[in-house]
Amino acid sequence: MSSDDDHVPAPLRRLWRIPEPSRLGRPAALDVDQVVAAAVEIADREGLAGVTLPRVGKKLGFTGMSLYRHVGSKDELLALMADSALGSPPPIDPQDWRAGLRTWAFAQRSVFRRRPWLTRIPATGPPAGPHQIAWMEAALTAVSGTSLDWGPKVGILSLISDYVAQSVRRSGEFAESRPEGLGQVEAERAYGRALERLVEPGRFPQMARLFASGLFETPAPDTPDAAADDADFAFGLELILDGVAGRVEPSGS
Numbered sequence: 464m465s466s467d468d469d470h471v472p473a474p475l476r477r478l479w480r481i482p483e484p485s486r487l488g489r490p491a492a493l494d495v496d497q498v499v500a501a502a503v504e505i506a507d508r509e510g511l512a513g514v515t516l517p518r519v520g521k522k523l524g525f526t527g528m529s530l531y532r533h534v535g536s537k538d539e540l541l542a543l544m545a546d547s548a549l550g551s552p553p554p555i556d557p558q559d560w561r562a563g564l565r566t567w568a569f570a571q572r573s574v575f576r577r578r579p580w581l582t583r584i585p586a587t588g589p590p591a592g593p594h595q596i597a598w599m600e601a602a603l604t605a606v607s608g609t610s611l612d613w614g615p616k617v618g619i620l621s622l623i624s625d626y627v628a629q630s631v632r633r634s635g636e637f638a639e640s641r642p643e644g645l646g647q648v649e650a651e652r653a654y655g656r657a658l659e660r661l662v663e664p665g666r667f668p669q670m671a672r673l674f675a676s677g678l679f680e681t682p683a684p685d686t687p688d689a690a691a692d693d694a695d696f697a698f699g700l701e702l703i704l705d706g707v708a709g710r711v712e713p714s715g716s
Contacts, residue, residue, distance in 0.1 A: 474539050478546060478592045479641045497523060506544065510557045511580040516540070538587060546592025549574060550575045552601035559713060561704050568623050568700055571598065575631040582632040598624075609711045619707055626703060630696050648691055655679025656667025 471481065477495050501522045505513050516537060517527035534540040553570040555563045572687050575582050590599055602620035655674055664671035667697075 466501055474535055474542070475591060477534065477539070478543060478635075493523060493525060493529070493533055495533045495543065497528055498540070499547045502540055502544050503548050505579045506548075507578060511541075511583045514540070514544070536584075541584050542587065542592065545581060546594045548578050548581055549592075549594040549598065551594065552598045555601045555604045557604050557607045558607045560609055561708070564602065564619070564623060564704060564707070565600050565700065567598075567620075568627055571624065571627045573698065574630060575628060579631060579635045580630045606711070611710060615710055617709075623700070623703060626699060630699065634692055651679045651691075 471479075475481075476483070480495065502514050505518060505522065515527070516530050516534075519540070520527040520530050530540075534543060553566055555567060557563060566597045599617075599620060602623070603616055606616050606619065609616075611641060620682060637647070637650075640648075645653075655678065658670075659674035662671045662674055
């Protein structure tokens with residue numbers, strides 16, 4: 464690292480694990496990685512609400528105040544957690560932009576489904592951590608063979624990433640609100656049957672036709688919830704990719 468690193472803000476230095484200038488005295492008993500790992504473990508087990516500096520400190524055998532030497536604030540801890548928990552992106556083949564973005568989106572969805580608390584972390588700025596930058600690099604690699612400018616490229620990956628996060632968050636909220644033991648397919652079927660009885664054709668003609676169409680009865684009784692969820696996600700993603708295709712492959716080109 465060059466001397467210019469002295470001008471990098473402390474939160475970014477910690478995010479990128481740039482060592483702080485050495486100090487005299489005994490080595491610190493804690494480091495950023497230990498703090499972040501403990502916080503991620505709590506979030507994996509209890510969700511984001513369970514992560515507090517006192518809880519993390521207690522898990523490590525220290526006071527919450529002692530963690531401020533390693534993380535400047537709760538917001539910084541969340542940023543460190545988000546980057547660490549994201550992990551590394553999948554390899555992307557730049558020869559097929561659509562397949563590459565599809566791979567990227569499904570891989571990100573897999574991470575978010577495994578750690579849904581990641582979708583709950585407030586966005587306080589653009590991606591800045593090494594793992595987040597690696598995911599951006601992977602998405603940009605997917606569209607590197609197109610003639611798109613940098614603005615549209617960044618817009619595309621932001622749109623897809625937001626869609627993935629929202630899809631996982633909404634699916635989780637629906638699952639949490641369903642009565643215990645009732646799966647997605649059964650819930651959708653019950654919803655369609657109830658609303659078909661309530662919606663009056665004279666008042667809501669299109670919605671009445673929708674509920675009478677049998678759409679919510681379509682999945683077979685043994686359709687796994689995961690398969691139905693995957694189909695909904697894939698449909699929305701393909702619509703986005705169709706829009707991208709309009710920019711990548713304009714008509715008449």
